[in-house]
Amino acid sequence: EVKALGDKLRKEQGEEDALHLQKIVNWSRAFTLLGLLTLWVYPNPVTVMFLSLGFFTRWTMIGHHTCHGGYDNVDTKPVGGPSTYKRYTFAWGSLWRRAVDWMDWMLPEAWDMEHNRIHHYKLGETADPDLVEENLSDLRDGNQPLFVKYLLVGFFMSTWKWFYYAPNTFKMLKYAEHRRARSLTKEMIAQKDSILTLKSLLLGTIRWISAWEFFYRVVGPMFMYNFVLLPLPILLIFGTQRYYYAIVNLLLTDIVTNIHGFLAVVTNHAGDDLYRFQTSCNPNTPTFYLRAVISSVNFSCGSDIVDLAHGWLNYQIEHHMFPNLSMRSYQKAQPRVQAICKKYGVPYVKQNVLWRLKKTVDIMVGNASMRRFPEGVVDQSKDML
Known part of the structure; x- marks a missing residue:
């Protein structure tokens, strides 16, 4: 029933999905433009809000769903060319x-x-x-006072994209490259699931990841783009003082974007009402769909404005069931999936994102723990790897 719904939604995608994508792209560009036009102004929340929304929507809504293949079966010529919004093409292959x-x-x-x-x-x-x-096991098990743990969580929320996400995703890519080249070492295999942060990268904890390659290939281009190229016209036109204003606005934008991203991304798979698992399962099986529901949470959803505020990550249950759908398809899928879960008695969690933030922080600092799925209670042998 769930698989049939996913197939049906994919087949229904077409011109309306392309037009919806065009609307979201236009909104994202408008946010960015409004932020850039006021970048020279004394540091202010309006500039920061618009710029942050531009960066946030470009990742969580446009980049995210495009790179999942959500528009691979949609004619996106009206949006930006036949291949622009396709997986393995969008943002891939070159710095340009x-x-x-x-x-x-x-x-x-x-x-x-x-x-x-x-x-x-x-x-x-x-x-x-x-x-x-x-x-966050080290923080959870640490003996720091609770208020110190909360301060560390605040630091993580404000910096996580460049402090944790950029180096750790790069580590996963390098591991895959070594695996394809058949050059994996025992050290690499042992550190496959180790977390790489900027701190551990600089300390050389994982020696097979080059800090130099990380900086010039991953975060260096973003730094140059964000803090050199974007404010450069202001320096040339308005002078040094306005340039400093622009830099401060961009720094504040990065902090706000990190926090907004944390709210929308990190909180949708953490909480004492969600499950974690000891075994792996095959994709697109009943077990796979079940796990998508009981290890994910949805937020308030249903309208483009509400969904934009959540970066379209408020449909995590449906997204993990069917990763390669368009944004519009998730709006259509949500009530149907919820009805199926109700029909079969599967717990479907949909709550306010701020409440989920509280639950996530409780997990991070060790105030609560996730549920362990009782393996073997249900016959899942056909679904397992």
């Missing part, structure tokens, strides 16, 4: 495509490896690179 399509702290190819290929098919497992409870 990255700059034009989606410039961010993460390398798109690395993000695809970590998120699309591993996280989605190892959801809630120890091998899931985005499993909050596992990744």
